[in-house]
Amino acid sequence: MIAQIKKGAVTYLKDLRLLTPNARKYLTGSFFIAMTFSSFMLLLNLYLRERSYGEADIGSILSAGAIGMTLVSVPGALILSRVKLKPILLTANIMYPIFGLIAVYSLNFWAIWFAYLFAGMSMAFFRVASSPFFMRNSSPKERPYLFSLSFGIMVIAGTIGSFAFGNLVHFFADNLGYDSIWAHRLAMTVGISMSLFALIPFSLLKMPKKIPAEDKLNLSKKMLLSMKGKLLRLTLPYFVVGTGAGMIIPFLNLFFRDRFGQSPDEIGYYFGVVNLTMFIGVMAGPVLVKKIGMVRTMVYSQLASIPFMLILAYSYYFPLVFVAFLFRGALMNMGHPIGNNFAMEMVPKSFHGIVNALLMLAWTSSWMVSTKIGGIVIENYGYTLSLNIAIVLYVISSVMYFISFRNSEKHTPDGFVVKPDFKMTP
Numbered sequence: 001m002i003a004q005i006k007k008g009a010v011t012y013l014k015d016l017r018l019l020t021p022n023a024r025k026y027l028t029g030s031f032f033i034a035m036t037f038s039s040f041m042l043l044l045n046l047y048l049r050e051r052s053y054g055e056a057d058i059g060s061i062l063s064a065g066a067i068g069m070t071l072v073s074v075p076g077a078l079i080l081s082r083v084k085l086k087p088i089l090l091t092a093n094i095m096y097p098i099f100g101l102i103a104v105y106s107l108n109f110w111a112i113w114f115a116y117l118f119a120g121m122s123m124a125f126f127r128v129a130s131s132p133f134f135m136r137n138s139s140p141k142e143r144p145y146l147f148s149l150s151f152g153i154m155v156i157a158g159t160i161g162s163f164a165f166g167n168l169v170h171f172f173a174d175n176l177g178y179d180s181i182w183a184h185r186l187a188m189t190v191g192i193s194m195s196l197f198a199l200i201p202f203s204l205l206k207m208p209k210k211i212p213a214e215d216k217l218n219l220s221k222k223m224l225l226s227m228k229g230k231l232l233r234l235t236l237p238y239f240v241v242g243t244g245a246g247m248i249i250p251f252l253n254l255f256f257r258d259r260f261g262q263s264p265d266e267i268g269y270y271f272g273v274v275n276l277t278m279f280i281g282v283m284a285g286p287v288l289v290k291k292i293g294m295v296r297t298m299v300y301s302q303l304a305s306i307p308f309m310l311i312l313a314y315s316y317y318f319p320l321v322f323v324a325f326l327f328r329g330a331l332m333n334m335g336h337p338i339g340n341n342f343a344m345e346m347v348p349k350s351f352h353g354i355v356n357a358l359l360m361l362a363w364t365s366s367w368m369v370s371t372k373i374g375g376i377v378i379e380n381y382g383y384t385l386s387l388n389i390a391i392v393l394y395v396i397s398s399v400m401y402f403i404s405f406r407n408s409e410k411h412t413p414d415g416f417v418v419k420p421d422f423k424m425t426p
Contacts, residue, residue, distance in 0.1 A: 022137045023146055025205055026130070027153050029093075029198035033126060034154035036097065038161030039191020042271055043169065046253055046264055047104070047184035048112075055251065057109065059375020062250045064113045066367035068120025069127065069360060076128040077357035085133065088125050089202045093195060096122040100192040104185050120364075127360050132352035135344050144286040144294075144341055151337035152282040159275035165191050166268015184264075231358060234343055237401040238362040241302070244393030246370030247377070247386045252325075255383050260318050270322065274329040281330030285338050293409040293416035294342040298335030299402045305331035306391055313387035332394075345418045346408075 019027075045058045053061075080088065096119055103115035130150065138146045168187035172178045178186065248255075256262040256270060281301070288297040308331070311324035340359065347355045377386045409416040 025201040028201040032198040034157035036195035038158040039165045055375040055379035059371045063371040064117040065120035066364040068117040069124040069364040072121045072124035073357040073361040077353040092122045092125040097192045131356040147337040147341040155279040162271035166265040170265040233404040235362040237397040241397035242363040242366030243370045244390035246367035247374040247390045277326045277330040278333045281334040295405045301334040
């Protein structure tokens, strides 16, 4: 048993060493962007609550970021297939913190809403670019590790951010004498500024002088009509699970505050710990992929999270809820990078950008609606109903994905690969 574990660890590390210099630089930049994102995820709605906004208004503001990403996702993919990646990444990485700071320091609801909308639009370019970039800068052997490591690095950044920014609120309030609103603002300012460090690794990316012809996306009505059924099967489960996630995930910090009376620094610790368990789950994903394939890893891990969500919905015993929170995070996020990898493997190289954009569109458009609905449901009926709606949608998404792709992979000496006859071709 010990020998098998040792052999598996050696193989894992060997595959990680295959990562290209470009991939390593992109992952480094991702780390700093994730630090900024974690400050928003942890503190923005707590800050808005301090300013006396209700869950419905908070949900509306959170949906603005999703609307921004939805609006830009497909046009962004078309732009990135024809324009060099580096200048777009650098520009977006400057605009994101600018709009983030406007959102934090604005006093008017609609000023916050539009600032968060434009912040989401800026973030969309980074999100749309990532999966096609990884496909072009990796081989099939290390690709599952690269996708999982990318997500894992963002989780680790979120862990550090959750610990740091929750305590920064406490530091600014208790040690420096700022009131609660200004303490939250200053902590988010530090978090937002972290994304500027990503400019360094992004500026060092080695990109081709000309975009290869095979990377350029030439969409036609005939091509889209020929693939619409296949693309729908790939993206619809993302929309369904995204709708469920939007009903509860953005409100989990408020869940701990409202149900258990926890403070921002305590909530920061909880999110830091759950990010560690998420990292373990994400990095374990490629091991399962080698044994049971991408589709089954994604579906089984998602379904395994359901009992823990039921505990979150119905239990008021904090230790049990906290354990369920950890396991739900690890299991539900294990399949996310694997799903992105699977989607990229299913389509031709020239379609990587548009399919990644469609997946993002499915996810963000679902959040655009469900965060608003989730805020209204929680404000009027509490967290239990919102969690139950999310559970039902998670199950539906898993069943849809399994029915569509359960026979799409075959086993090879290097692991599971998509069968050629299952790949989507225009």
